[in-house]
Amino acid sequence: MVRVIMHGCNGRMGQVITEMIAKEAEMEIVAGVDLSDHIQNSYPVFKSMKDCDVEADVVIDFANAKAVDGLLDVCVERNLPCVLCTTGLSEEQLAHVKEASGKVAILRSANMSMGINLLMKLLKDAVPVLAAAGYDMEIVEKHHNQKLDAPSGTAIALADVMNQAAGGDYEYVYDRSTRREKRPEKEIGISAVRGGTIVGDHDVIFAGQDEVITFSHMAYSRKLFATGAVSAARFLAGKPAGMYDMSRVIEGK
Known part of the structure; x- marks a missing residue:
């Protein structure tokens, strides 16, 4: 026992x-x-x-x-x-x-979900290919309105995996509202949405020339x-x- x-x-x-x-x-x-x-x-x-x-x-x-x-x-x-x-x-x-x-x-673990941990494994394979091809990397996470921390620990963990897979020299950006400049290449943007009873959604976005690849995980309970x-x-x-x-x-x- x-x-x-x-x-x-x-x-x-x-x-x-x-x-x-x-x-x-x-x-x-x-x-x-x-x-x-x-x-x-x-x-x-x-x-x-x-x-x-x-x-x-x-x-x-x-x-x-x-x-x-x-x-x-x-x-x-x-x-x-x-x-x-x-x-x-x-x-x-x-x-x-x-x-x-x-x-x-x-x-x-920032997230106990098997799906999220599998996503991290997939990102280790995807990031070196897509980052080298010039794809911009962004994370959008959504949680309920009672969550205290933003961005989520899971979003940061995803960004850490991506950063390490891309060489470790990327900057994390949480707010671009005070900047008047184009997006730098070595940047991972992390956006947090808080509302209602959303259990936890995470989208990892790779935006390239004329196409977007998105990895999504949604927790329903x-x-x-x-x-x-x-x-x-x-x-x-x-x-x-x-x-x-x-x-x-x-x-x-």
């Missing part, structure tokens, strides 16, 4: 994962962590990871970036593997994640991300220290 602590249990994703794991025969949530207590869960809920004294095999994190540093410290202290799904981390926090992964197993997080937790429990990603989960090794 894989024992899970749900960090951010009373958030939207926390509740989706709670419902999903309740139907799992070989997994259970033994505790939750959340500042909010407006939801009654079947497991004990603590205000912080430091307060949580329940034994577990892995943490699934879908909380707030502000809570990540404290979460990492506790995971290292207790040798507790962590599936880190929170986005919007600062450079300092990303450095903290890397440092912590030297002491405990951490799986970090948060269950998509919950499924990935649960699979990741099952995979990560018992793993040695190190940094893992969803490609390892998909490959099963």
